[in-house]
Amino acid sequence: MITLDLPTFLIGSLLLLAVLAYLFRRWERTVALVAAAVTGGLGLWIWRANLDEPLHRLWLLPATVDLKGVVQQFGLVLQLQAAIQPVTALSLLLVAAAFLLAARVSQGRSFVPFCLTLLVGYLLLSMTVVAPLPPVLMAPLFLVALSAGGIFILQAGRLTATAGPLRTLIPPALAFPLFLLAAWYIERIPLNPQDFGPTLAAGRLVALGLLLLLAPVPLHGAQPSTAQTAPPVVTALLTLLYQLAVLDLLHRTLNVFPFVADATPLYLWLLGAGVITATWGGVAAAGATHPGRLWGYAALHDWGLILMALALPGSRSWPLVIFLFTLRAVSLLTGAAGLSQMEQEAGTIALPGLQGVGSRLPWNTAAFLLGVLGLAGFPLSAGFTGHWAALQSVAENDWRLAAVALVASAGVVFGAVRLVRVFFGPLVNRSLPAEQPASAWTAILALLITASLAVSPQLLEGPVNQILIAFGR
Amino acid sequence: MGDVQFWTSPVTLFALGGLAAIIILAWDWRVSLPALLLIQVGLDQIMIVRYGMAPAWALIHIFVLGLSGVILGLSMLQIETSGGAPHLTNWFFRAVLLSLLGIGLAFLDVQVRLPMLEESTSLLVIWLLLCGVLILALTDRPLHATFGLLLWFIPVQSVAPVILPLPPLVAVLGSAQLLVVLACSYLVVAEDSVRAAQVQPITEVVFPVEEPSRTVGVGAQSGLVWQAVWARFSRWSLPFKRRA
Numbered sequence: 001m002i003t004l005d006l007p008t009f010l011i012g013s014l015l016l017l018a019v020l021a022y023l024f025r026r027w028e029r030t031v032a033l034v035a036a037a038v039t040g041g042l043g044l045w046i047w048r049a050n051l052d053e054p055l056h057r058l059w060l061l062p063a064t065v066d067l068k069g070v071v072q073q074f075g076l077v078l079q080l081q082a083a084i085q086p087v088t089a090l091s092l093l094l095v096a097a098a099f100l101l102a103a104r105v106s107q108g109r110s111f112v113p114f115c116l117t118l119l120v121g122y123l124l125l126s127m128t129v130v131a132p133l134p135p136v137l138m139a140p141l142f143l144v145a146l147s148a149g150g151i152f153i154l155q156a157g158r159l160t161a162t163a164g165p166l167r168t169l170i171p172p173a174l175a176f177p178l179f180l181l182a183a184w185y186i187e188r189i190p191l192n193p194q195d196f197g198p199t200l201a202a203g204r205l206v207a208l209g210l211l212l213l214l215a216p217v218p219l220h221g222a223q224p225s226t227a228q229t230a231p232p233v234v235t236a237l238l239t240l241l242y243q244l245a246v247l248d249l250l251h252r253t254l255n256v257f258p259f260v261a262d263a264t265p266l267y268l269w270l271l272g273a274g275v276i277t278a279t280w281g282g283v284a285a286a287g288a289t290h291p292g293r294l295w296g297y298a299a300l301h302d303w304g305l306i307l308m309a310l311a312l313p314g315s316r317s318w319p320l321v322i323f324l325f326t327l328r329a330v331s332l333l334t335g336a337a338g339l340s341q342m343e344q345e346a347g348t349i350a351l352p353g354l355q356g357v358g359s360r361l362p363w364n365t366a367a368f369l370l371g372v373l374g375l376a377g378f379p380l381s382a383g384f385t386g387h388w389a390a391l392q393s394v395a396e397n398d399w400r401l402a403a404v405a406l407v408a409s410a411g412v413v414f415g416a417v418r419l420v421r422v423f424f425g426p427l428v429n430r431s432l433p434a435e436q437p438a439s440a441w442t443a444i445l446a447l448l449i450t451a452s453l454a455v456s457p458q459l460l461e462g463p464v465n466q467i468l469i470a471f472g473r
Numbered sequence: 474m475g476d477v478q479f480w481t482s483p484v485t486l487f488a489l490g491g492l493a494a495i496i497i498l499a500w501d502w503r504v505s506l507p508a509l510l511l512i513q514v515g516l517d518q519i520m521i522v523r524y525g526m527a528p529a530w531a532l533i534h535i536f537v538l539g540l541s542g543v544i545l546g547l548s549m550l551q552i553e554t555s556g557g558a559p560h561l562t563n564w565f566f567r568a569v570l571l572s573l574l575g576i577g578l579a580f581l582d583v584q585v586r587l588p589m590l591e592e593s594t595s596l597l598v599i600w601l602l603l604c605g606v607l608i609l610a611l612t613d614r615p616l617h618a619t620f621g622l623l624l625w626f627i628p629v630q631s632v633a634p635v636i637l638p639l640p641p642l643v644a645v646l647g648s649a650q651l652l653v654v655l656a657c658s659y660l661v662v663a664e665d666s667v668r669a670a671q672v673q674p675i676t677e678v679v680f681p682v683e684e685p686s687r688t689v690g691v692g693a694q695s696g697l698v699w700q701a702v703w704a705r706f707s708r709w710s711l712p713f714k715r716r717a
Contacts, residue, residue, distance in 0.1 A: 075641040132641040145649045151656040155663050162660040163613040169653060170609060173622055176649075177602075177629045184588050184636045 001062055003055075005069025007078035007127050010042065011120050018116035025109045028102075035112045036099035039119070043092030047466075051082050077130035084126045086467040087248045091126070091241060095119050097333055098237040104442050105340040107231040108156035115153060115237070121146045122241055126248060136253045137183045137206075140176040140213060143245065147172050150238045154230040164225030168238070171215040171222075178209035186257070203263025206253060210266070213246045216273035216307060217280045220300050224284070227296030232343065236336035239299065240329050247325065250310070251318070251471060271311035275401055278304025282376075282408025285415040291342075291368070292349045294419060295335050298375035298412045302328050302383065305405060309390045316393055320386075322467050326460055327386040328375065330453055334382070334446040335371020338364040341439050345432055356427030358420075361435045363443035365423050369416055370450050376412035382450040385457035477522045480515070486597045489515045493604040496620060497567050497611075502549060505620045506542050509627065512601065513538045516631040519594060524635045530643055534630050537647040538623070541654040545619060548658035562611055570611075574603055589636050598628045615660035622657070626650045 004012075017038055021031045049056070054068040071078040080088060095115060102111055125142050128135045147168045154165040185202035192198075212219065226235045254261055261267065281301030288294040306328070309320045339349060341364040346353045358365040370381055377387025387409065395402035435443075453459060479485060492508045492515075499505070517531035578600060587595040601624055608621030630646055 132639045133637065138645070141645055141649055145652050148649070148652040148656040152659060155660060157663075159663070162615050162664045166613070166615050166618055166657070166660055169618075169622065169656070173625060173653070174606070177625075180629065180633055180637060180642075181588065 001064055003064045003066055003069075005071050006065055006067050006080050007069065007071040007123075009065045010080075010123060013038070013042075014116050014120050014123070018113045018120070021116060022110070022113035025113060028106050028109060028112075031112050032099045032103035035116065036096045036103065039092050039099065039116075040096030043089045043096055046080070046085060046092065047089035049085070051080070051085065075132050076124075076128050078124065078127045079129050080127055081129060083252075083470055084248065086463075086470045087126050087244060088123060090244060090467075091119065091122050094237060094240050094244070094329060094333075098233050098336075101233045101333070101337050101340060101442075104337075104439060105233070105344045107233045107340070108153060111153050111156065111231070111234060114149070115234075118146060118149050118153075118238075118241070121149065122245055125245055133180075133183045134186070134256065136249060136256055137179045137186070139245075139249050140172055140179045140209060143172040143213065143242070144169070144176055146245075147242065150242075153234050154226055154238060156231050156234065158229065158231075160229040161225070164222055164227075164229050167222035167225055168242075171212050171219045174219075175209040175212035178205045178212070182206045182209070199259050200263045202257070203260045206257060206260045207264040207266045207269065210246075210250055210253060210260075211269055211273060213249070214270075214273065214307060216277040216304070217300075220277060220280070220303075223300050223303070224288075224293050224296030227299065228290055228292040228349075232292070232295075232336040232339040232349070233333075235296075236332040240332060243303070244325065247306075247321065267311045267313070270307050271401070274304050274307030274309075274311060275404060276304070277301075277307055278405045279408045280304075282405075282411030284411075285376075286411035288415055289351055289418075290349070291339065291351065291354060291419055294412075294415045295339065295368075295372055295375075297415070298335075298372045299328075299332060301408055301412050302331070302375040302377075302387075304408075305377075305387060305390050308394055308401070308405065312393050313397070318471060319464060319468055320390055320393060322464050322471075323457075323460060324383075324386040324390060326464065327382050327453065327457075330382045330450060331371050331374030333371075334374065334450045335368050337446045338366070338368030338371060338443060341435075341443065342368060346429060351422060353429055355422055355429070356425055357429075357432065358424035359427050360432045361439075363435060363440045363447070367443040367446045367450075369420060369423070370447060372416045372419075373413065374450060374454075376409045376416070378409075378413055378416075380451070380454050382453040384454055476518075480518045480522045481591075481593070483593065485515065485519075486593055490597055490600045493601050493624060494571050496624065497571055497604060497608060498564050500562075500564070500567065500617065502545070502616060502620070505617075506545070509620065509623050510535070510538060510542065512624075513627050513631070516597075516601075516628060519597075520631050520635055523591075523594070524589065526631075526634050527638075530634045533643060533647060534627075537630075537650055538627070540651060541623065544651075544654050544658050545616070545661070548661040549616075551662055567611065570607060571604075574607060575600075578603070587632065587636075590632065598632060601628045615657045615664055619654060619657040619661070622653055623650070626653070 017035060021035055024031050049067055051067055054066050056065045056067060057063075058065060067080060069079070098107075098115070099112060101107075121142065125139055125146070128138070131138045150168060151165040154168065155162060182202040182205035185198040185205070188198040189202070215222070223239065226239075278301050281297050281299075281304055285294050285297035285301060288297055302324070306321055306324050309324055310317060312320065342354060342357055342361055343349045345361060346357060348354070374381035374383035377383045377391075391402045391406060394405065489512055492512050496505045496508045513534055514531075517526070517534055520526035521528055521531055578596065585595070585599060586592065587598055590598065605621045605624035608624060609618055612618055612621070626646075626649075630643075630650070633646060634643055
C-alpha cells in the first residue's frame with residue numbers, strides 16, 4: 001500500500017490529466033467531460049474531507065492519501081490547511097463547472113489542458129505554507145505568472161483584439177514589487193520593535209499592493225475587454241479564479257500582518273475603490289451596445305459591490321463577501337452558458353449578428369440575460385439577495401453610498417433591457433439554427449439553479465458557514 | 474575604484490535614464506531591445522560595484538533578458554507588419570509627457586526612498602519604473618506593452634538581490650519575466666494576424682474566399698493563429714529552401 005501526501009496526489013493527478021487531455025485534445029467533448037468528472041470529484045472530496053482523520057484510502061487503487069501530508073520542494077513547503085480547504089475545493093468545483101460548459105460548446109482545443117495546468121498553479125498558491133519569503137508576499141509574483149499563463153486560453157487562437165488578455169497582466173505586475181519591498185521592511189520589524197517606521201512602511205506597501213491586485217477602476221480594463229473578445233466560459237472562469245485567489249490573499253494577509261489595516265486607511269481605500277468601481281460599471285453598462293462588453297461591465301459593477309462589502313466594519317464583512325462571491329460565480333457561469341451557445345450558433349457576440357436571436361435560442365438568451373441581471377442584483381435573479389443585503393449593510397453606515405450603488409445597478413438593468421429589445425426583436429440572421437434540445441436543457445438547468453438561489457438563498461447558508469468556519473481557524 | 478566612480482557618476486545615471494526616455498520617444502522595437510539590454514547591464518553593474526550584488530546574478534539577469542529578446546524577436550520575424558506601425562501617439566506628445574514626468578520627479582521633491590539604495594540610484598530606479606508605467610499607459614498593443622513590462626521588471630530584477638538576497642527569488646522573478654514575455658509574444662503574433670486579416674489584397678475582394686472556420690463556431694477558430702504563423706514562416710524560409 002502506497003501512501004501519498006495530498007499535495008503530491010493533487011498536483012500529480014492534475015498534471016497527468018493535463019498531459020492526457022493535451023494528447024487527446026481532438027476529442028474535445030470526451031476530454032472535457034472526463035476532466036470535469038475528475039476535478040469535480042476532487043473538489044467534492046476535499047470539500048467534505050475531515051482533516052482530523054487524515055488517512056483516506058483511494059477507491060480502486062492500492063494507495064492511501066495523507067490529507068495532512070507535507071511536501072517540501074524547491075524551497076517551498078506545501079500542505080492543505082483547514083483555512084484554505086474551502087478555497088481549494090471551490091477552485092476545483094469552478095473548474096469542473098467550466099469544463100461541463102466547455103463539453104457543450106468548445107472553448108478552444110487547448111482549454112482543458114492549459115486550464116488544468118493553471119489550476120495546479122492556483123492550488124500551489126493556496127497550499128504554500130513556507131516559501132523563501134512569507135507566502136502572502138510571494139503570492140503576487142505567482143499571480144503574475146498565472147495571469148501570463150491565462151493569456152493563452154483567453155486569446156484561444158482567435159483573430160480578435162488582444163487588449164483584454166494583455167490587460168490581465170497589468171494589476172499583478174504593478175503590485176508584486178510593492179510586496180517585495182514590504183518584505184524588506186517586515187524583516188526589519190523585530191530588530192527594533194520600538195521603531196514604528198518599518199511597520200508603517202510595510203503596511204502602506206502591502207495595502208497599496210492589495211488594492212492594485214483587486215483591480216478596481218481604473219485598473220479594471222481587463223474585465224470588459226476580455227468579456228468582449230475571449231471565449232465566454234474562459235472569461236468567467238479565469239475572472240473567478242483570479243478574484244477568489246486575491247480575496248483569499250487579502251484575508252490571509254490581514255490575518256498574518258494585522259498591522260496592514262492599522263497602518264493605513266485600507267478600509268477607506270476599499271470603500272472608495274468599491275464605490276467608484278460599482279458606479280463606473282453601472283454607467284458604462286448603460287452605454288454598452290456589445291453584449292459581451294455589457295456582461296463585463298455588469299461583472300465590474302458586482303465586483304465594486306464586493307469591494308464595498310470588504311470595507312464594512314466588524315464581523316459582517318466576510319460572510320457578506322463570501323455570499324456575494326458565490327452568487328457572482330453562479331451569475332457569471334449562467335451568463336457564460338448562454339453567451340457561449342449564442343456565439344457558437346451565430347458565430348459572433350456582436351449585436352448585428354445576434355438581432356432576434358431570442359426567437360431561435362430562447363433558453364440560452366434567457367440564461368445570458370438572467371446572468372447579467374444577477375450581476376446587477378435584479379429581483380428574481382441569483383444576485384438579488386446578496387446585493388440587497390450588501391446595500392442594506394452599506395446604508396447603515398452611509399445611505400448615500402448605497403444609493404449611488406443602487407442607481408449604478410439601474411444602469412446595468414437599463415443596458416440589459418435594451419439587449420432584450422434587440423434579442424427578442426425581428427430576426428436578422430435567418431440562417432441561425434433553432435436551439436438543440438441538449439443545449440436548451442443545459443440552459444434550463446442553469447436557469448433553475450439561478451432561480452432556486454433567488455428564491456431560496458438559504459441553500460447557500462451551509463457552504464458559506466463552512467467557509468467562514470475555515471477562515472476563522 | 475575607477476569602476477565605482479564610472480558606474481555611480483551622474484553622467485552614467487543620466488545616460489541610463491535617457492535610454493528609457495529614448496525607448497519611449499523612438500517607439501520602435503529595433504531601438505527598444507538594445508536599449509533595454511544596456512539598461513539591464515548598466516543597472517546590474519551599479520548594483521555590483523556599489524551595493525555588492527553577486528556578479529553571477531547579473532549574468533542570470535542578462536541571460537533572461539537575452540532570452541526574452543530572442544522570444545520577442547522570433548515573434549517579430551514571423552509577422553509581416555513592422556512593429557513601428559500605427560501608434561496612438563506621436564513623438565511630440567510622448568516628449569511632452571516625458572518632460573512632465575521628469576519635471577514632476579525633479580521639482581515635486583518626491584520623498585520615496587528605496588531601502589539600501591542611495592538617493593541618486595533610488596531616483597534612477599523610480600524613473601525607470603515610471604517610464605515602464607508610461608509605456609503601459611500609452612499603448613494597448615502587446616509589443617510595446619512588453620517593453621513597458623520589461624522596463625518594469627528590469628529595475629525590480631536588479632534591486633531584488635540587493636534588498637532580498639535569496640537565490641530562489643531570483644529564479645522565480647526570472648521565470649515570471651520569461652512567462653510574461655512568452656505570453657506577450659503570442660499576443661504579438663495574434664495581433665498581427667488581426668491586422669493582416671483587415672488588410673485584404675484586392676484579389677480576395679474580387680474573388681471572395683469563403684472562410685468557414687471563422688463563422689462555424691468558436692472551436693473552429695482555435696489554431697488559426699498558428700496556421701497563419703506557419704504560412705508566414707514557410708514564406709519566410711522559402712529563399713533558404715531554394716538555396717538548399
